[in-house]
Amino acid sequence: MRILLVEDNLRLSTYVRRGLEKEDFTVDGVGSIADAEAALDTAPYDLMILDLGLPDGDGLDLLKRFRANDRHLPVLVLTARDGVDDRVKGLNAGADDYLLKPFAVEELTARLRALLRRPDGVLGLSLKAGNLTFDTTAREVRVESSLLKVSRKEMNVLEQLMRRAGKVVPKDVLESKLYGFDEDVSANSLEAHISRLRKRLNQAGASVSIHTLRGVGYLLSDGGDS
Template identity: 60%
Template sequence: MRLLLVEDDTRLAEFLAQGLAEAGFVVDTVAEAGDAEAALDTVPYDLLILDLGLPDGDGMDLLARLRARGEMLPILVLTARGALADRVSGLNRGADDYVLKPCATEELVARAKALLRRPGGALGAVLILGNLRFDTLAMECAMENRPLDLSRRELAVLETLLRRAGRVVPKRVLEEKVYGFDDSVASNSIEVHISRLRRKLEAEGATVRVHTLRGIGYMLSEEK
C-alpha cells in the first residue's frame, strides 16, 4: 500500500517515513500543499497523512479542497494543534482521524491501518487464494501455516496481485504500489521481483501461479 506523508519538518518526516516503511507501506514525502496536490493528481494513493502547518498554506484548506473535489481517500491529520475546536474543525472538514504531535510511530501505524480496514478501505485483514494466506495487518504470508520468506517489495507485489486475483495487473500499477518517488527503479525491477516471487512460490508448493502476459502485465490465479 502506498501513502503520501505531507510534513514540512524534514527530520520528523524522515523518522515517520522510516517507521511506516518498516510497517510495510510505500511512502512518498512532500513538504508543501502544492506538492501534495500534484502528487495526488499523479499517484493513486491509499492514504494521506497531512500536517496542517505548511509553508505554502494551511493544511486545513488543502483538506477542504480535496473533499470539495470529491477525493475519497482516507485522510489522517497529524498536527500540534490540540485544541478541541481545531480537532472538531478538522473532522468536520473531512479528516478521518486526528493525531496530535508528538506521537509514537507505532500509534501512527496503528491508526493508519485502522483507517484502511474501514469499509471501502484498502486493507483487508486476510487475503486467501488456494493454499496461500496473506495477513495484510502483519504483512506476513504463509503456505499451509508455513511462513514464506519474502522481501518487503516481494510482499508488496504479491499483495497487489492477490487483491486483483484473476485479473491482469499492468506493470505500471505494480511499480506505483511498490516504489516511492525517491526509489531507484530499474527498467526490469518488477520482472526481477516477479521472478523471485515465482520461484519461492513454486519451491513451497503453492497452488497459485503468477502468469506473465507479454507487453501487458501479470496475473495471479489458482491452479486447479
Template identity: 45%
Template sequence: MRILLVEDEARMAAALTTALRKYDMVVDRAASLSEAQAVITEGGHDAILLDRHLPDGDGLSLVAQLRARAVATPIIILTAKGELSERIAGLDGGADDYLAKPFAVDELLARLRAVLRRPADLRSRVMRLGRLGFDLGNSEADVEGRPLDLPRRERLVLETLMRRMGRTVVRAALEAAVYALDEAVQPNTLDTHVSRLRRKLAEADAGVQIHSIRGVGYLLRCVS
C-alpha cells in the same frame, strides 16, 4: 500499502518515512499543498498523512478540496496544534483522524489500521487464492497456515497481485505499488523480484502462479 506524507519539516518527514518503510509501506512525500495536489492527481494512495502548518497554507484546505471532489482516501492530520478546538475543526473538516505531535509511531500505525478498516472498505482482511493467504493488515503471507517468509519488496509485489487476483496488473501500476516516487528503479529490478517470488510460491506449493503478460504486466491465478 502506499502512503502520501505531506510534511514540510525535512527531519520529521525523513524519520516518519524510515519508520513507515520498516512496516512495508511505500511512502511518497510532498512538502507543500501544491506538491501534494500534484502527487494526488497520480492516485493510488491508501491513506494520506497531512500536516496542517504548510508553507503555502493550512492542510485543512486540502482536505476540503479532496472531499469536495468526492476523494474518499483516508486522511490523518498530524500537527502540533493539538487543542480540542483544533481537533474538532480537523474532524469536522473531513479528516478521518487527528494526531497531535509528538506521537509514538506505534500509535500512528494503529490509527492507520483503524481508518483502513472503515465499513465502506469491503475488502477482506485476509485474501486467499489457491492455498495462498495474504493478511492485508499485517502484510503477512501463508500457505495453508504455514508462514511464507518474503523480503519487503516481494511482499509488496504479492500484495498488489493478490488485491487484483485474476486480473492483469500493468507493469507501471506494479512499480508504483512497490517503489516510492523518489526511488530510482533499474530496468530489470521488478522482473527480479517477480522471478524470485514466483520461485518461492512454486517451492511452497502455494497453488498459484504468476503469469507474465508480454508487454503488459503480470497476472496471479490458481494453478489449473
C-alpha cells in the same frame, strides 16, 4: 500501500517515512500544499497524512478543496494543534482521523491500518488465494501452515496480486504501488521481484502461481506458472 506524507519538518518527515517503510508502506514525502496537490494529481495513493501548519498555507484549506472535488482518499491529520475546536474543525473539513504530536510511530501505523480496513478501504485483515494466506497485520505469508520467507518488495508485489486474484494487474499499476518518487528503479526491477516470488511459491507448493501477460501485466491464479 502507497501513502502521501505532507509534512514540512524534515526531521519528523524522515522519522515517519522510515517507520512506515519498515511496515511495508511506500511513502512519498512533500513539504508544501503546492507539492501535495501536484503529487495527488500524479500518483494513485491509498491514504494521505496531512500536517496543518505548512509554509504555503493551512493544511485544512487543502483538505477542504480535496473533499470539495469529491475525492474520497482517507486522510489522517497529524498536528500539534491540540484544542477541541481544532480537532472539530479538522474532522468537519473531511479528516478521517486526527493524531496529535508528539506521537509514537507504532500508534500512527495502527491508525493507518485501521483507516484502510474501513468499509470501502483497501486493506483486509487476511487475504486468501488457493492454499496461500497473507496476514496483512502480522505481515506473514503462509502456504498451508508453513511460513513463506519473502523480501519486503516481494511481499508487497504478492499483496497487490492477491488483492486482485484472478484479474490482470497492469505493470504500471504495480510499479506505482511499490515505488516512491525518489526511489532509483531499474527497468527490470519489477520483473526480478516477480521471478523470485514465482520460484518461492513453486518451491513451497503453492496452488496458485503468477502468470505474465506480455505487454499487459501479471495475473495470480490457479495453475502452472508462465
